[in-house]
Amino acid sequence: MKYALRIFGLLAVVFALYVIVGEQLVGSSGDAYVNTRLAEIQSPTDGVAQLALGPLGSRIALSEAIGNIAPRADNSLSFLGPEQQRAIYAADLEANATQPGTEPAAVLERRIEALDRLIEEQRAHLLAGQNTALRSTANGIIWSINAHSGQSVAAGDTIATLADCDAAFIHASIDQRLYNRLKVGDNAQFRFHDGPVLDVTVALLAGTGPRSLIETLAISPTERLLDGYSVLLTSPALNQQGSCPLGRTGRVVFSEGPLSGAGEWFSGLGLR
Incomplete structure (x- = not known):
């Protein structure tokens, strides 16, 4: 019995090392997070803004009235x-x-x-x-407010900027070796830190630019992330009604690791 316990313990250690090393050797991102594009509400005409906007960070629905532009x-x-x-x-x-x-x-x-x-x-x-009505241009979150009630505005001026929750995606940074192996449409997994696992698909291989793309995103990557190669991945689960986990972080796994089969088995049992 004593020898059996020792053998079992040794096998457990070997298996743990196999899992740890195997998970590190598969193609994966160093950092990844949920991002989205920005949508602007612009003044359609010259006039005076009369606004009824919520505070920064509040949710707003597509076509929701936010005020008007008076002559x-x-x-x-x-x-x-x-x-x-x-x-x-x-x-x-x-x-x-x-x-x-x-x-x-x-x-x-x-x-x-x-x-x-x-x-x-x-x-x-x-x-x-x-009076010209102002309405939201996206289902999202009020990201910035660029005008206030009573302010004189010109046609085309930005009244507010929204983070579009219907366009959320995973923004990952990877090394050049892995980047060159990927193609649009490849399947992967996004593993939230202390959270669920999502099946995702490569939507854009953005590489090291263009910088104009970064300017259209709600969350700008850090300088460290810009040193890598950017990959954008999508998942229907990110755009479910009421879901908008912007800024949540995790890791993208592009290849099957040692526990991928176990993950599918748990999914079949409804435990994942």
Whole structure:
């Protein structure tokens, strides 16, 4: 019995070493994390922003209303007629106080009040007819806010930037040797640190650039990751309703390791 326990212990150690070494020798990334592309909400016209945005980091749905762009008051040329007439009546009212025989003050005051109402009605009608709605351009997270209510904006100005949760992917950095073995469509696994394992597919071999690609991503890689070769991988599980694990880290395994068969066996039992 004593010898049997020793043999069993020795086999356990050998198997553990086999697993550790085998997992290290398969093609895998040094670092990987969940990333996504950015989507901008831009002003469709010149005007004044009137916003109803949530705070940074809050979720937002595709086409959700976030406010509108109102026309600037100085563009309302239709107000000039009534406003000019009001100014004339106001001047007459002031003159009536110092010069006898001019139009009665009460009549002038009533005319000024009527013009005030007309001007206000015209202004409300113009604003109601020309406000341009602003809506979210993605299902995602509010990543940055570039304007505030009451701010004057021009057509094309960025109002807010969203991290698009429907376009999430795995951003991995690997060495040149492994990079040259891969092709688009290859299957792999993304293993979250202290989390589940996802089946993923190589979608883009980005290599060492272009840098313009990095500028479109929500999370910029560190300088250390930029020293490697970038690979982007997708998985339907990343874009499930309500799932948006941006920034979660892990490791991508591109080849089958010693425990790959065991993983499939556990999956069949519903234990993974």
